[in-house]
Amino acid sequence: MRNIWAIFKKEVKTYFTSPIAYVVITVFMVLVGFFFYSLIWWFNSQSLQMARNPYYLQQLNINQMVYAPLFHNISIVLLLMLPLLTMRLFSEEIKIKTDELLYTSPLSVGEIILGKYFASLFVLLVMLFLSGILSIFTFVHGNPEIAPILIGYLGLFLMGAAFIAVGIFFSSLTENQIVSAILTFGALLLFWILNWASYSAGGAWKDILNYLSFFQHFDDMTKGILDTSDLIYYLSFAFFGLFLTHSVIQSRRWR
Amino acid sequence: MIKVEHLTKKYGDLIAIQDLSFEVEKGKIWGLLGPNAAGKTTTMRILTGYLPATEGKASVAGYDVFEAPKEVKKVTGYLPENLPIYPEMTVESYLKFVSEIKQIPQPKRKQSLEKAIEISGLQPVRKRLIRNISRGFKQRVGIAQALIHSPQVLILDEPTIGLDPAQIIEIRKLIKSLKGERTIILSTHILAEVTQTCDGVVIINEGKLMASGSIEELTASFRDKEGVFLKVKKGGLETFYLLKGIKGVENVTQEADGFKIEWSKGNDIRDELIKMIAQKDLGLLEMRPLAMNIEDLYLKAISGGMER
Numbered sequence: 039m040r041n042i043w044a045i046f047k048k049e050v051k052t053y054f055t056s057p058i059a060y061v062v063i064t065v066f067m068v069l070v071g072f073f074f075y076s077l078i079w080w081f082n083s084q085s086l087q088m089a090r091n092p093y094y095l096q097q098l099n100i101n102q103m104v105y106a107p108l109f110h111n112i113s114i115v116l117l118l119m120l121p122l123l124t125m126r127l128f129s130e131e132i133k134i135k136t137d138e139l140l141y142t143s144p145l146s147v148g149e150i151i152l153g154k155y156f157a158s159l160f161v162l163l164v165m166l167f168l169s170g171i172l173s174i175f176t177f178v179h180g181n182p183e184i185a186p187i188l189i190g191y192l193g194l195f196l197m198g199a200a201f202i203a204v205g206i207f208f209s210s211l212t213e214n215q216i217v218s219a220i221l222t223f224g225a226l227l228l229f230w231i232l233n234w235a236s237y238s239a240g241g242a243w244k245d246i247l248n249y250l251s252f253f254q255h256f257d258d259m260t261k262g263i264l265d266t267s268d269l270i271y272y273l274s275f276a277f278f279g280l281f282l283t284h285s286v287i288q289s290r291r292w293r
Numbered sequence: 294m295i296k297v298e299h300l301t302k303k304y305g306d307l308i309a310i311q312d313l314s315f316e317v318e319k320g321k322i323w324g325l326l327g328p329n330a331a332g333k334t335t336t337m338r339i340l341t342g343y344l345p346a347t348e349g350k351a352s353v354a355g356y357d358v359f360e361a362p363k364e365v366k367k368v369t370g371y372l373p374e375n376l377p378i379y380p381e382m383t384v385e386s387y388l389k390f391v392s393e394i395k396q397i398p399q400p401k402r403k404q405s406l407e408k409a410i411e412i413s414g415l416q417p418v419r420k421r422l423i424r425n426i427s428r429g430f431k432q433r434v435g436i437a438q439a440l441i442h443s444p445q446v447l448i449l450d451e452p453t454i455g456l457d458p459a460q461i462i463e464i465r466k467l468i469k470s471l472k473g474e475r476t477i478i479l480s481t482h483i484l485a486e487v488t489q490t491c492d493g494v495v496i497i498n499e500g501k502l503m504a505s506g507s508i509e510e511l512t513a514s515f516r517d518k519e520g521v522f523l524k525v526k527k528g529g530l531e532t533f534y535l536l537k538g539i540k541g542v543e544n545v546t547q548e549a550d551g552f553k554i555e556w557s558k559g560n561d562i563r564d565e566l567i568k569m570i571a572q573k574d575l576g577l578l579e580m581r582p583l584a585m586n587i588e589d590l591y592l593k594a595i596s597g598g599m600e601r
Contacts, residue, residue: 142342
């Protein structure tokens with residue numbers, strides 16, 4: 039645990055002493071802020087229109103009309119941003135040969151991977167926390183339900199955790215950070231849109247493709263539905279990514 | 294302290310080292326010599342647990358490198374050829390990070406850090422970013438990270454590469470000052486470094502052991518002739534013939550400032566030589582044994598002339 043903590047601290051420090059974390063967080067906040075503002079503005083205009091009709095007014099729901107689409111938008115922004123956060127984790131070590139220091143120190147490969155993984159998760163938490171501050175506005179001026187919002191954020195965190203694991207895996211494959219980021223982005227996008235293929239597939243394939251898609255599991259959570267199968271999906275996805283990273287690093291040394 | 298037995302490492306079809314065996318005693322400094330791609334770095338990487346060997350055994354401080362890698366890593370300090378430094382960190386924060394991953398207990402960390410900074414002479418740059426310090430200081434940071442946990446064994450891959458002459462002398466002094474407490478293996482291309490700092494050498498070529506032992510031992514076992522360099526006041530042709538006439542002398546070569554006199558091993562003629570110089574009143578200025586220098590030893594070894 040002490041070793042994981044040492045790696046975690048070093049990685050977090052690297053994120054915040056270089057421009058990476060600041061650039062990623064700033065761009066993320068600008069985009070999320072823009073989406074939030076647009077959705078609120080749209081919700082507001084809808085409210086004004088529907089105010090004339092009490093029946094429609096009852097149908098107005100800020101959770102469904104603002105938060106559900108907001109979570110979808112944030113997830114896309116994460117899909118674009120997180121590969122930039124993970125691309126250097128191992129690629130940089132391989133390139134500047136600092137991996138020799140790590141692997142000749144009394145640390146296990148697992149501890150190194152987890153230290154780096156938790157550091158990226160920490161930056162993700164900071165991003166989600168900052169975006170959550172925007173909600174103060176809706177709570178002051180409206181009456182949204184808090185549980186679906188928290189479930190939506192949990193969904194974003196779990197999905198981000200899976201994204202980061204995929205990013206770490208591709209980072210362990212190459213010393214080129216750009217290649218690592220592009221591969222991560224491509225893989226994540228593929229898993230995102232996998233359910234599109236399910237439209238044309240039939241039988242068991244339809245279910246398999248649907249199950250594997252990020253989108254399908256996330257959709258429920260944006261609506262405030264918490265299903266253990268979704269939790270298991272994201273956690274096993276993250277675990278699998280980290281496991282593959284471990285295998286890649288070990289096999290490189292045994293080659 | 295360091296024992297390598299029949300070590301072989303293959304990268305696919307490429308054999309990096311083959312059936313390598315040698316031993317280094319506690320408290321000694323040994324040089325690992327060989328041309329580029331001879332397998333020096335691979336040997337060091339195996340000893341430090343960075344790479345697994347394909348066959349054979351290696352142990353450091355009594356721990357098997359393959360069975361107890363964590364123990365070996367705890368007692369070994371390693372300076373790789375490419376310095377494992379993070380340019381965006383300050384010298385101090387980097388060494389602090391190293392002290393943590395080398396598992397120095399918390400109460401001792403500060404003291405170890407200060408000691409490493411002091412020994413390596415990093416005081417003037419301790420607060421600076423590593424990217425902004427000179428090559429010489431970067432090399433010292435590399436040495437400091439290898440030393441910080443007071444390891445019993447130090448493995449230094451080309452410790453003086455890329456340094457200016459003054460820095461080379463300082464680093465050599467530093468390495469020599471560590472002798473006794475620690476067992477050190479260093480690889481180098483600078484042969485003078487070996488004679489100045491090492492007690493023994495392991496010479497490898499194309500992954501195979503060509504020679505190993507103390508420098509004196511190797512020189513003695515290699516030479517089939519002994520000899521002296523002689524400088525006298527009367528250094529003409531007459532003297533040349535006089536020297537050649539001494540019984541047992543096999544070869545005399547006249548050089549610009551004296552003579553090289555050689556005889557077969559074990560057939561020392563120095564007594565006769567001195568008597569003759571006195572008798573003929575040649576005026577002795579200098580007489581010193583002809584030593585086989587490290588360059589000769591190295592070239593002979595890598596060409597296979599000392600294979601054993």
